[in-house]
Amino acid sequence: MVEIANSRWVVTGAAGTIGTELRAALHERQVALVSTDIVTTTPVGQDDRVVQADVGDLDAMVALCEGADGVIHLGGIPDEADFHELATVNIVGTYHVLEAARRAGVPRVVYASSNRLTGMYPAGTMVSPDMPARPDGFNGVSKVAGEALCQLYTDKFGISTVSVRIGSYEQQPGSPREQRTWLSPADAVRALLAAMTTTQASAVFYAVSANSERWWDLDAGTAIGFVPEDDAAGWGALEPIDASMPQGGRYASEEYSLDRMRE
Ligand SMILES: NC(=O)c1ccc[n+]([C@@H]2O[C@H](COP(=O)([O-])OP(=O)(O)OC[C@H]3O[C@@H](n4cnc5c(N)ncnc54)[C@H](O)[C@@H]3O)[C@@H](O)[C@H]2O)c1
Numbered sequence: 001m002v003e004i005a006n007s008r009w010v011v012t013g014a015a016g017t018i019g020t021e022l023r024a025a026l027h028e029r030q031v032a033l034v035s036t037d038i039v040t041t042t043p044v045g046q047d048d049r050v051v052q053a054d055v056g057d058l059d060a061m062v063a064l065c066e067g068a069d070g071v072i073h074l075g076g077i078p079d080e081a082d083f084h085e086l087a088t089v090n091i092v093g094t095y096h097v098l099e100a101a102r103r104a105g106v107p108r109v110v111y112a113s114s115n116r117l118t119g120m121y122p123a124g125t126m127v128s129p130d131m132p133a134r135p136d137g138f139n140g141v142s143k144v145a146g147e148a149l150c151q152l153y154t155d156k157f158g159i160s161t162v163s164v165r166i167g168s169y170e171q172q173p174g175s176p177r178e179q180r181t182w183l184s185p186a187d188a189v190r191a192l193l194a195a196m197t198t199t200q201a202s203a204v205f206y207a208v209s210a211n212s213e214r215w216w217d218l219d220a221g222t223a224i225g226f227v228p229e230d231d232a233a234g235w236g237a238l239e240p241i242d243a244s245m246p247q248g249g250r251y252a253s254e255e256y257s258l259d260r261m262r263e
Pocket residue numbers: 012013014015016017018019036037038039053054055056073074075076077078079089093112113114115116165166167168169170
């Protein structure tokens with residue numbers, strides 16, 4: 001395991017839901033932070049340098065990466081949106097983060113990928129990271145591209161990359177789907193810490209809690225030390241779900257994408 005105390009990590013999307021939770025957890029573990037987001041955010045402590053920047057600005061990303069031991073790339077559009085915006089922010093933005101890491105000599109990038117990359121598999125199917133992508137929308141497509149960029153930067157440029165396919169990050173599961181896809185805040189921190197500290201050169205794994213019923217194989221996460229502890233069953237009895245429906249649920253519907261498409 002790679003030691004993270006007294007190391008310095010850049011966190012993109014630092015003002016966001018997961019970024020805020022993660023930064024507090026990293027601060028507790030004596031990790032120095034460079035927290036960046038397109039909007040402002042409050043430092044979590046003295047060792048947290050907050051810089052407002054757009055992932056669209058490659059020079060700004062390079063400057064942020066100077067002297068860092070790793071980058072956790074959470075910044076971007078987390079939901080379905082017009083493809084032009086997703087391409088700009090999620091795909092080109094991820095390229096900028098990886099390229100900035102290369103130029104600044106940062107050895108590891110942890111990438112916030114998504115379960116939406118495989119959301120078209122039917123609910124009854126156990127999906128593992130080695131199965132082909134079946135995105136449930138354009139957001140999922142942007143994550144396929146992000147993971148491909150990570151793989152390229154590992155294979156071609158020797159940067160260690162870990163793609164974390166995040167489940168449904170919520171305080172508690174709020175639907176039958178989320179009873180299967182829930183990722184508790186504590187398990188999210190466990191998943192990201194495992195991604196930061198693994199000695200594997202690259203990995204792709206699902207970050208999902210230890211829910212009694214899951215659709216995603218945990219082996220790739222187990223291999224890098226991700227051991228989830230929470231279970232959606234603790235919040236109520238499991239409700240049935242139609243196993244022939246896509247895992248992405250409403251996100252997989254035509255309307256969900258069409259309603260967000262620019263004219
Ligand atoms: N929350 C979930 O359940 C979930 C599930 C799967 C994947 N993810 C992924 O995890 C990451 C973080 O998710 P979150 O829930 O914290 O989302 P969030 O929207 O709360 O945080 C994303 C942050 O990115 C910032 N951002 C947007 N555009 C930017 C730009 N051009 N430059 C710099 N920063 C920009 C936003 O200001 C925001 O603070 C996202 O990449 C998302 O796709 C989240």
